[in-house]
Amino acid sequence: MMHAHSPPVAHSLSIDLHTHSTYSDGVLTPAGLVRRAASRGVSLLALTDHDETGGLAEAAQAASEAGILLVAGVEISAAWNGQTVHIIGLDIDANAPQLTDGLASIRRSRGERTARIAAQLDAVGVTGSLAGATRHAGSSAAIGRSHFARFLVEHKHVRNTSDAFSRYLGAGRSGYVPPSWPELARAIDWIHCAGGQAVLAHPDRYRLAPRVMHSLFQAFAQSGGDAIEIGSDGRFKSSAQVRLARQFGFALSSGSDFHAPGKNVTDLGNVTDIPAGVPAVWQRLRAMR
Ligand code: AMP
Ligand code: MN
Ligand code: MN
Ligand code: MN
Numbered sequence: 001m002m003h004a005h006s007p008p009v010a011h012s013l014s015i016d017l018h019t020h021s022t023y024s025d026g027v028l029t030p031a032g033l034v035r036r037a038a039s040r041g042v043s044l045l046a047l048t049d050h051d052e053t054g055g056l057a058e059a060a061q062a063a064s065e066a067g068i069l070l071v072a073g074v075e076i077s078a079a080w081n082g083q084t085v086h087i088i089g090l091d092i093d094a095n096a097p098q099l100t101d102g103l104a105s106i107r108r109s110r111g112e113r114t115a116r117i118a119a120q121l122d123a124v125g126v127t128g129s130l131a132g133a134t135r136h137a138g139s140s141a142a143i144g145r146s147h148f149a150r151f152l153v154e155h156k157h158v159r160n161t162s163d164a165f166s167r168y169l170g171a172g173r174s175g176y177v178p179p180s181w182p183e184l185a186r187a188i189d190w191i192h193c194a195g196g197q198a199v200l201a202h203p204d205r206y207r208l209a210p211r212v213m214h215s216l217f218q219a220f221a222q223s224g225g226d227a228i229e230i231g232s233d234g235r236f237k238s239s240a241q242v243r244l245a246r247q248f249g250f251a252l253s254s255g256s257d258f259h260a261p262g263k264n265v266t267d268l269g270n271v272t273d274i275p276a277g278v279p280a281v282w283q284r285l286r287a288m289r
Pocket of ligand 2: 020025050146259
């Protein structure tokens with residue numbers, strides 16, 4: 001006997017909610033990023049440039065052509081307890097005035113920091129970094145240390161980006177300038193004013209002792225934070241951070257933090273599945289409702 005109905009199609013949603021384009025320190029244009037994501041099977045993609053939303057219009061256009069869903073995002077540089085933390089805004093209205101003003105103020109302070117980094121590098125005999133970093137930043141309004149790192153590699157001051165940070169750009173090194181980011185709670189407020197979900201990016205990368213990690217999660221909860229990002233590495237599935245997230249009632253988000261194609265780098269769509277029984281942040285996005 002023939003079946004009248006075809007078997008149900010397995011629904012699989014491949015998500016990537018943390019990526020960068022040429023509008024910050026990524027190397028693909030927003031359209032190039034979207035096309036690469038689509039060709040790799042990603043069906044729900046967020047563009048989350050550092051402190052900048054200028055790439056979202058191009059990305060949205062490319063996503064509609066490629067037939068995938070684009071989530072409007074941003075990765076905000078913020079300060080907590082004297083250190084840098086990154087807060088991702090997902091599903092934001094990129095024209096909300098509190099957010100656009102806040103991001104503009106961060107980009108101004110990036111500009112000031114850039115001049116000081118260049119002056120400090122000059123002082124140790126590494127010349128030409130201001131022009132070099134500016135050229136690597138291209139059309140990005142959010143110039144930063146990645147652009148200096150590319151200059152340092154290009155001019156053979158270091159072998160690779162990681163060396164650029166450990167020898168020149170990291171905390172305590174000759175090219176280091178302490179940033180002046182907005183406090184965590186302000187960054188979360190800007191995201192909420194723009195209708196978005198606030199996600200604490202890559203908590204595993206802050207190298208915090210368990211007790212301090214707990215304080216960060218507590219501060220994030222008290223400031224109204226919505227979700228925690230689990231990295232692209234599967235081991236975070238059962239990690240202490242996931243347990244903490246459950247304890248504080250956060251949803252989970254997952255993204256590759258893709259910056260550039262290359263060897264030994266996480267590519268678009270290579271993200272950790274969100275464990276069953278924990279809410280996924282994408283279920284709260286407007287596009288999914
Ligand atoms: P900034 O926001 O200007 O301080 O630059 C931070 C960016 O530099 C991060 O988003 C990463 O893309 C990159 N970065 C930071 N530390 C490292 C590192 N050790 N190796 C490579 N890239 C790094
Ligand atoms: Mn970056
Ligand atoms: Mn980050
Ligand atoms: Mn990032």
